[in-house]
Amino acid sequence: xxxxxxxxxxxxxxxxxxxxxxxxxxxxxxxxxxxxxxxxxxxxxxxxxxxxxxxxxxxxxxxxxxxxxxxxxxxxxxxxxxxxxxxxxxxxxxxxxxxxxxxxxxxxxxxxxxxxxxxxxxxxxxxxxxxxxxxxxxxxxxxxxxxxxxxxxxxxxxxxxxxxxxxxxxxxxxxxxxxxxxxxxxxxxxxxxxxxxxxxxxxxxxxxxxxxxxxxxxxxxxxxxxxxxxxxxxxxxxxxxx
Amino acid sequence: xxxxxxxxxxxxxxxxxxxxxxxxxxxxxxxxxxxxxxxxxxxxxxxxxxxxxxxxxxxxxxxxxxxxxxxxxxxxxxxxxxxxxxxxxxxxxxxxxxxxxxxxxxxxxxxxxxxxxxxxxxxxxxxxxxxxxxxxxxxxxxxxxxxxxxxxxxxxxxxxxxxxxxxxxxxxxxxxxxxxxxxxxxxxxxxxxxxxxxxxxxxxxxxxxxxxxxxxxxxxxxxxxxxxxxxxxxxxxxxxxxxxxxxxxxxxxxxxxxxxxxxxxxxxxxxxxxxxxxxxxxxxxxxxxxxxxxxxxxxxxxxxxxxxxxxxxxxxxxxxxxxxxxxxxxxxxxxxxxxxxxxxxxxx
Amino acid sequence: xxxxxxxxxxxxxxxxxxxxxxxxxxxxxxxxxxxxxxxxxxxxxxxxxxxxxxxxxxxxxxxxxxxxxxxxxxxxxxxxxxxxxxxxxxxxxxxxxxxxxxxxxxxxxxxxxxxxxxxxxxxxxxxxxxxxxxxxxxxxxxxxxxxxxxxxxxxxxxxxxxxxxxxxxxxxxxxxxxxxxxxxxxxxxxxxxxxxxxxxxxxxxxxxxxxxxxxxxxxxxxxxxxxxxxxxxxxxxxxxxxxxxxxxxxxxxxxxxxxxxxxxxxxxxxxxxxxxxxxxxxx
Numbered sequence: 001x002x003x004x005x006x007x008x009x010x011x012x013x014x015x016x017x018x019x020x021x022x023x024x025x026x027x028x029x030x031x032x033x034x035x036x037x038x039x040x041x042x043x044x045x046x047x048x049x050x051x052x053x054x055x056x057x058x059x060x061x062x063x064x065x066x067x068x069x070x071x072x073x074x075x076x077x078x079x080x081x082x083x084x085x086x087x088x089x090x091x092x093x094x095x096x097x098x099x100x101x102x103x104x105x106x107x108x109x110x111x112x113x114x115x116x117x118x119x120x121x122x123x124x125x126x127x128x129x130x131x132x133x134x135x136x137x138x139x140x141x142x143x144x145x146x147x148x149x150x151x152x153x154x155x156x157x158x159x160x161x162x163x164x165x166x167x168x169x170x171x172x173x174x175x176x177x178x179x180x181x182x183x184x185x186x187x188x189x190x191x192x193x194x195x196x197x198x199x200x201x202x203x204x205x206x207x208x209x210x211x212x213x214x215x216x217x218x219x220x221x222x223x224x225x226x227x228x229x230x231x232x233x234x235x236x237x238x239x240x241x242x
Numbered sequence: 243x244x245x246x247x248x249x250x251x252x253x254x255x256x257x258x259x260x261x262x263x264x265x266x267x268x269x270x271x272x273x274x275x276x277x278x279x280x281x282x283x284x285x286x287x288x289x290x291x292x293x294x295x296x297x298x299x300x301x302x303x304x305x306x307x308x309x310x311x312x313x314x315x316x317x318x319x320x321x322x323x324x325x326x327x328x329x330x331x332x333x334x335x336x337x338x339x340x341x342x343x344x345x346x347x348x349x350x351x352x353x354x355x356x357x358x359x360x361x362x363x364x365x366x367x368x369x370x371x372x373x374x375x376x377x378x379x380x381x382x383x384x385x386x387x388x389x390x391x392x393x394x395x396x397x398x399x400x401x402x403x404x405x406x407x408x409x410x411x412x413x414x415x416x417x418x419x420x421x422x423x424x425x426x427x428x429x430x431x432x433x434x435x436x437x438x439x440x441x442x443x444x445x446x447x448x449x450x451x452x453x454x455x456x457x458x459x460x461x462x463x464x465x466x467x468x469x470x471x472x473x474x475x476x477x478x479x480x481x482x483x484x485x486x487x488x489x490x491x492x493x494x495x496x497x498x499x500x501x502x503x504x505x506x507x508x509x510x511x512x513x514x515x516x517x518x519x520x521x522x523x524x525x526x527x528x529x530x531x532x533x534x535x536x537x538x539x540x541x542x543x544x545x546x547x548x549x550x551x552x553x554x555x556x557x558x559x560x561x562x563x564x565x566x567x568x569x570x571x572x573x574x575x576x577x578x579x580x581x582x583x584x585x586x587x588x589x590x
Numbered sequence: 591x592x593x594x595x596x597x598x599x600x601x602x603x604x605x606x607x608x609x610x611x612x613x614x615x616x617x618x619x620x621x622x623x624x625x626x627x628x629x630x631x632x633x634x635x636x637x638x639x640x641x642x643x644x645x646x647x648x649x650x651x652x653x654x655x656x657x658x659x660x661x662x663x664x665x666x667x668x669x670x671x672x673x674x675x676x677x678x679x680x681x682x683x684x685x686x687x688x689x690x691x692x693x694x695x696x697x698x699x700x701x702x703x704x705x706x707x708x709x710x711x712x713x714x715x716x717x718x719x720x721x722x723x724x725x726x727x728x729x730x731x732x733x734x735x736x737x738x739x740x741x742x743x744x745x746x747x748x749x750x751x752x753x754x755x756x757x758x759x760x761x762x763x764x765x766x767x768x769x770x771x772x773x774x775x776x777x778x779x780x781x782x783x784x785x786x787x788x789x790x791x792x793x794x795x796x797x798x799x800x801x802x803x804x805x806x807x808x809x810x811x812x813x814x815x816x817x818x819x820x821x822x823x824x825x826x827x828x829x830x831x832x833x834x835x836x837x838x839x840x841x842x843x844x845x846x847x848x849x850x851x852x853x854x855x856x857x858x859x860x861x862x863x864x865x866x867x868x869x870x871x872x873x
Contacts, residue, residue, distance in 0.1 A: 002458045002461065003461075005462060005465075006461040006462055006464070006465035007465070009462055009465040009466050009469060010465040010466070010468050010469030010472070011469060012469070013465075013466050013469035013470050013473065014469035014470065014472045014473035014476075015473065016473070017469075017470055017473030017474050017477075018473045018474075018476060018477055021474075021477050027728065031725060031728055031729065031732060032437070033470055034470070034474075034718075034721050034724045034725045035410065035441075035725055035732055035733065036440060036441040036444065036466070037466070037467065037470045037471075037718060037721045038406060038410065038716060038717055038718025038721045038722055038725065038733060039406060039407070039410055039411050039441040039445065039717075039718075040441065040444055040445065040448060040463055040466065040467055041402075041406070041467075041717040041718040041719065041721060042402040042403070042405070042406035042407050042410075042411075042717035042718070043407070043444075043445040043448050043449065043463075044448065044467070044717075045398050045399055045402040045684075045717060046399050046402065046403065046407075046449065047448055047449055047451060047452070048395065048398075048399075049395045049396060049398070049399040050449065050452045051451075051452065052391070052392075052395045054452060066384075069384050069385070069387075069388040070388070072385060072388035072389060072392070073388045073389075073391050073392040074392060075392065076388065076389045076390075076391075076392030076393045076396070077392035077393070077395055077396045078392075078396070079396075080392065080393050080396035080397060080400070081396040081399060081400060084396065084397070084399075084400030084401075084404075085400060085403065091280070091330050091332055092328075093426075093739060093740060093741075094280065094282075094285065095427070095741065096426040096427070097280075097282035097325050097328045098282075098321075098324045098325050098328060099423070099424075099426045101423055101424050102424065102425070102426055102740060104738060104739050104740065105400060105401070105404045106401075106687055106688060106691070108332075108333075108334065108335070108691070109332055109333050112397075112400065113688070114357065114361060115393060115397070116397060116688055117361060117365075117688070118360075118361030118362070118364050118365045119364065119365070119368065119389060119390070119393050120390065120393050120394055120397055120653065120685070121365070121653040121656070121688075122365035122366075122368050122369050122569075122572070122653075123368050123369075123372060123386055123389065123390040123393070124390060124394060124652065124653040124654050124685070125565065125568065125569055125653045125654060125656055125657065126368070126369045126372040126373060126569050127372055127387075127390060127654070128562075128565050128654040128655070129562070129565040129566040129568070129569045129657070130372065130373070130375060130376065130566075131562045131565070132562035132563050132565060132566040132607060132611070132849070133376055133566070133603075133604045133607050133608075135558065135559055135562050135853070136603050136604070136606070136607045136852065136853060136856055137600040137603050137604065139559075139853050139856045139857045139860065140598070140600075140603055140856040140857070140859065140860040141600070141860060142860075143857050143860060143861070144860070144861060144864045145861050145864075146864075148545075149544060149545070149548045150548075152545055152548040152549060152552065153548045153549075153551055153552040153555070154552065154857065154861075155552065156548070156549045156551075156552025156553055156556070157552040157553075157555045157556045157559075157857075158556075158854060158857075159556075160552065160553050160556035160557065161556045161559060161560075161850045161853060161854055162850070162854070164556065164557075164560050164812065164814045164846070164850065165621075165814065165843065165846050165847040165850050166621035166622070166623075166843070166847055167847050167850065167851060169624065196624065196626065197626065199553075199556075200626050200627070200628060202549065202553055203553055203795075203796065203799055203811075204628075204799065204802075205511060205514060205515070206518065206546055206549040206550065206553075207549065207550050207553040207554075207796050207799055208515075208799035208800050208802070209514070209515050209518035209519050209522070209546060209550075209800075210518065210522055210546045210547045210549060210550030210551075211550055211796060211797050211799055211800050212487055212490075212491065212515075212519050212522075212800035213518075213519050213522030213523050213525075213526065213543070213546075213547075214522070214547075214550075214797075215483045215487055215797070215800055216483065216484055216487050216488065216519075216523065217523070217526045218479075218483065219479045219480060219482075219483035219484040219487070220484065222475055222476070222479040222483075223476050223479060223480050223484070225472075226471075226472035226473070226475050226476035226479075227472075227476065229468060229469070229472040230469065230472050230473065230476070237464060237465070237468045238461055238465075239461070376601065376604045377601060394685075397684065397685070398684045398685075401684035401687060401715055402684060402717045405684075405714060405715045405716055405717065406716050406717040406718070409716075409735060409736055410716070410733065410735075413735065424740070425736060425740050426740075427736060427740055427741050427742040427745065428735075428742065429742065429744075470721070474720070474721075474724055474777075478776040478777055478780075478781070479776065481776070481780060481781060482775060482776040482780040482781075482801075482805060483776070486780055486804065486805055487800055489804070490800070490804050490805075550796065553796050554793065554796045554797075556792075557792035557793055557795055557796055557811060557812055558792055558793040559792070559849075559850065559853050560792040560812045560813065560814065560846060560850070561655075561658050561791045561792030561793050561812055561813075563611065563845060563846055563849040563850070564657045564658040564792075564812070564813040564842055564845075564846065565654070565655070565657040565658060566607075566611050566657075567611055567615065567657060567842045567845040567846070568656060568657025568658075568660075568842070569657065570611055570612055570615055570845075571615055571841075571842070574612075574615055574616060580616060581615065581616060581618065583618065583834065583841050584834040584835050584838075585834055
């Protein structure tokens with residue numbers, strides 16, 4: 001029951017989705033499955049939030065190291081949740097002003113919008129912006145041209161780094177003009193060697209070819225993993241033997 | 243106090259004094275709003291009058307009013323008693339320059355906003371707290387991190403609830419209740435779709451995972467989720483990423499122009515593509531030992547992949563730099579008022 | 591000198607990066623943009639559509655990628671409005687809902703003749719990631735019965751006759767990750783042949799190149815492409831030159847150049863130190 005029923009559910013649902021793709025008569029079944037899937041995805045977000053609360057409450061109650069920060073997390077969580085669910089500060093919809101809760105939860109001026117605009121947006125953006133500094137540090141400490149592969153990688157990186165800014169034009173313009181005047185070659189024909197154009201060529205050719213091979217490999221991997229799940233061979237999603 | 247501490251204390255004190263002086267003199271981090279009053283009955287009467295004018299114009303032209311507009315007018319008229327006395331004031335954020343109208347005089351509808359000003363300062367200080375991690379892990383960073391973790395989780399929950407759970411679960415299962423409270427635009431004729439009891443039950447089972455007892459039942463909706471994912475990914479990955487990609491790789495190795503001569507550029511590109519993709523695929527074939535000619539082909543594949551990764555690294559660098567550029571632009575423009583790239587404060 | 595770099599505290603590197611980004615911002619350093627053939631091709635894809643075509647703009651990013659994608663999002667919105675296309679905004683990321691509102695602010699401020707519900711609509715967010723795409727390619731109202739403000743789609747002129755997104759003339763996806771351009775290609779563009787262009791982060795662009803041109807018409811990768819797109823837009827619609835907000839991407843390219851040069855310099859210096867150590871037998 002605990003492990004057999006989920007396997008049957010996974011297989012049934014998966015094959016319904018596959019069959020609905022190939023047999024038009026079954027398309028509505030597949031459509032219903034996907035609608036329920038999307039609803040469950042929203043509930044999964046709620047579950048994720050609930051898990052977060054459970055984890056941090058446990059940390060606070062056990063007084064583990066850093067429990068004060070867990071308290072802050074919980075405070076921020078419940079404040080945002082309360083303001084968002086109650087639509088605090090949100091005016092009703094202008095079409096239905098007599099329905100108090102008809103307004104958009106992210107209406108400008110509302111409490112939830114304020115939290116998004118002045119807490120979530122700046123903090124989330126800055127968290128990822130930190131990576132620019134760490135990439136600089138990593139470039140200095142770790143990127144070594146130790147062998148042929150590393151030299152190719154770094155060489156390509158240099159071309160693309162130059163080419164993706166005006167530096168590529170500055171660096172390559174003068175040499176190409178010299179070649180054009182000295183050897184009499186057409187400027188248009190030499191344009192493809194300008195660094196900004198050259199990096200586009202690298203992206204369009206070698207990068208695309210390499211990624212195509214990776215993509216084909218991944219597609220085969222996804223297909224085999226999906227089949228293993230549908231046929232019940234892979235049961236890792238069921239968790240421990242319980 | 244050692245020298246490092248003294249230097250840091252001095253820097254912070256000077257910086258703090260500078261910020262205080264600029265803030266007090268009104269030269270940084272201020273936000274303004276334009277107020278808008280809304281009177282529901284006046285708004286509805288205005289829309290009715292507008293449709294009346296349109297009706298007169300169409301009648302003058304010898305035509306009748308659009309049925310949709312006539313129905314809307316009737317709907318507005320029936321709703322007038324319900325919206326009587328409902329008024330509120332809303333606001334839109336405006337740039338500081340909009341304090342002055344076109345004649346250079348103060349616009350009476352535009353006023354200073356405490357909540358948005360506090361918000362800008364909070365955003366700026368939060369940004370600095372996160373950036374302080376670059377010096378070393380510290381209490382300010384941990385505080386900001388704790389806030390963003392809690393806020394982002396709750397934000398996603400709230401948006402998911404109002405968008406999907408309310409509209410597509412409760413709105414389909416109990417439309418009359420949802421119409422009476424949150425979504426009054428649900429048509430009166432909408433009937434409950436009892437089939438939605440299935441996702442409702444699955445949702446409850448999924449949330450049972452949080453319970454200390456009986457958490458195993460959450461495997462059922464999880465299996466539904468995993469099974470559906472496996473089903474649609476199997477089909478679409480094979481279609482888009484396997485069949486289509488192979489199809490795009492099957493191209494003529496030699497391309498001729500209309501006059502019979504070889505089109506060198508396209509020929510080189512096609513030949514290179516086929517050779518490179520095959521070489522990379524040979525590299526990924528780990529069940530054959532990479533020796534001899536297989537080894538040499540696999541080596542070519544590795545070199546192609548290194549070019550791919552080099553391009554990816556460079557693109558990553560570009561992406562990360564643009565993120566910090568955006569944050570520093572916010573600090574210098576919206577908070578410190580040191581720059582004004584889009585003219586938000588021109589004329590002040 | 592090499593000794594200095596060998597023991598360099600990474601915080602000095604952070605400071606150098608800070609100045610490399612900050613000084614161009616403070617000085618307003620910008621450079622001319624020469625749009626690439628790919629960017630021009632993406633531009634033509636939107637521009638060649640007949641006036642009033644239906645465009646689905648999927649804004650699949652959040653504040654973490656706002657710095658990179660906001661300029662191209664704004665440029666696409668302006669271009670569609672200049673061409674008088676019908677715009678359907680949608681997102682699969684909860685954090686993108688206010689980003690769509692910023693696009694709507696652009697339409698309200700710069701295109702006063704553009705009316706909500708007639709020329710554009712905001713469908714908002716729905717959970718489910720690629721599951722949403724799977725549903726709306728067959729039946730839009732199975733997932734989106736209302737717009738983001740709760741108005742029934744049957745009451746909105748622009749959505750009244752839209753059964754599903756196969757009726758869209760073009761999908762424009764601005765994507766920061768998953769779900770994003772790859773999912774729109776796999777679940778909408780490839781199976782149903784809907785033309786699609788994508789604007790992605792720098793790291794998201796390289797894996798999408800294999801899809802060009804059969805499954806994806808073109809791609810704008812990173813802020814450089816956004817700046818080039820803005821340039822093409824200014825060349826085609828010179829009246830936009832008076833709008834400083836239409837150069838958001840170009841304003842950020844000064845920092846990009848200096849930042850890139852710093853990274854290249856750091857890699858070179860790091861390798862000099864490495865080879866010096868190897869020569870001395872320390873490695």
